[in-house]
Amino acid sequence: LHEDNGILTAGAGASFNEVLKYIVPKGFFLPVSPGTRNVTVGGAIASDVHGKNHHVDGSFGNHVLEIKLIDGLGNLKILTPDNKDQILSEQFWSTIGGMGLTGVIIEARFKLIKIESSLISVDTSRYEDLESLMDAMLVADKKYRYSVAWVDSLHPKSRGVLTCGDHAKSDELENSINKLHYDPKSLTSTPSFLPNGLLNKLTVRLFNETWYRKAPQKKEKELQSIAQFFHPLDGVKDWNKIYGPKGFVQYQFAIPDESSYLISKTLQILKEINAPSFLTVLKRLGKSNLGYLSFPMSGWTLAIDIPSSNPNLKNTLNSLDKLIAKENGRIYLSKDSRQTSKMFLKTYKKF
Numbered sequence: 001l002h003e004d005n006g007i008l009t010a011g012a013g014a015s016f017n018e019v020l021k022y023i024v025p026k027g028f029f030l031p032v033s034p035g036t037r038n039v040t041v042g043g044a045i046a047s048d049v050h051g052k053n054h055h056v057d058g059s060f061g062n063h064v065l066e067i068k069l070i071d072g073l074g075n076l077k078i079l080t081p082d083n084k085d086q087i088l089s090e091q092f093w094s095t096i097g098g099m100g101l102t103g104v105i106i107e108a109r110f111k112l113i114k115i116e117s118s119l120i121s122v123d124t125s126r127y128e129d130l131e132s133l134m135d136a137m138l139v140a141d142k143k144y145r146y147s148v149a150w151v152d153s154l155h156p157k158s159r160g161v162l163t164c165g166d167h168a169k170s171d172e173l174e175n176s177i178n179k180l181h182y183d184p185k186s187l188t189s190t191p192s193f194l195p196n197g198l199l200n201k202l203t204v205r206l207f208n209e210t211w212y213r214k215a216p217q218k219k220e221k222e223l224q225s226i227a228q229f230f231h232p233l234d235g236v237k238d239w240n241k242i243y244g245p246k247g248f249v250q251y252q253f254a255i256p257d258e259s260s261y262l263i264s265k266t267l268q269i270l271k272e273i274n275a276p277s278f279l280t281v282l283k284r285l286g287k288s289n290l291g292y293l294s295f296p297m298s299g300w301t302l303a304i305d306i307p308s309s310n311p312n313l314k315n316t317l318n319s320l321d322k323l324i325a326k327e328n329g330r331i332y333l334s335k336d337s338r339q340t341s342k343m344f345l346k347t348y349k350k351f
Contacts, residue, residue, distance in 0.1 A: 061096030165224070
């Protein structure tokens with residue numbers, strides 16, 4: 001770590017959790033943090049991960065200065081975004097979001113964010129319908145570095161909770177607080193009312209009602225830890241077991257602003273096939289970078305966890321794919337296991 005300019009060199013196999021343990025006590029934070037701390041540096045580059053701050057800071061690839069990579073012929077290459085050799089520059093942007101297609105990443109150098117504390121100052125607000133929630137998110141774009149919304153997928157009006165935040169300044173904290181502390185722990189276990197993956201409309205409705213009611217109508221400047229704000233699911237032990245032995249599909253897509261109607265349409269279609277989801281997350285996205293297969297685009301991204309056991313799921317998602325392609329959207333490759341090659345080629349036009 002070069003503390004004078006906030007640039008870190010890390011092995012591709014280092015997890016974000018390991019990186020955070022090293023950099024937070026020194027007063028730095030990751031430029032982009034996805035929903036889990038268990039991704040690796042190499043994986044973050046290959047997926048060009050995005051976070052709650054994409055509308056401000058872009059995706060992880062925007063902050064990478066150098067990639068060391070071994071290509072398919074065994075050659076070691078050093079790739080930079082602005083290399084005078086155009087081919088090497090193109091290979092850099094092919095690797096950002098490139099899903100490992102260009103070779104094996106060995107090491108990377110990237111910029112960090114300087115922080116005064118490891119706590120996040122969080123504002124939370126509830127909205128009784130999807131339209132007012134999305135309107136509030138557009139306003140939040142200009143006010144906050146981080147923002148994310150949880151949507152009640154079973155509610156008739158798709159109500160939701162908006163959570164926004166910024167790194168807390170040193171003068172916002174009590175003197176007794178350890179201002180640069182990072183020690184994530186499992187916070188809780190899988191909810192006891194979901195034994196053996198008993199996930200259905202009744203149990204999801206119960207969970208969603210509890211989640212919505214526990215969120216304050218409006219709360220400002222609540223101090224949360226990095227783990228609480230950025231990686232809440234990492235704190236729930238064995239959360240994936242909720243979905244039962246068949247597991248789940250996470251359906252995540254991005255669409256431009258002018259196609260925002262697809263958010264409510266998708267939620268409605270999934271309601272109609274009785275596909276309950278208690279993890280439905282809506283985020284704002286800023287401008288794309290130069291990565292040929294990078295996922296984020298200016299607009300919206302919706303991520304929904306759906307039990308794989310639903311008999312109507314395959315045909316429904318195939319139909320949604322067509323709608324997303326028609327509206328110039330695309331599906332996140334890192335979370336996809338089912339889109340067709342035709343859909344991929346139609347939506348990732350720089351492939």
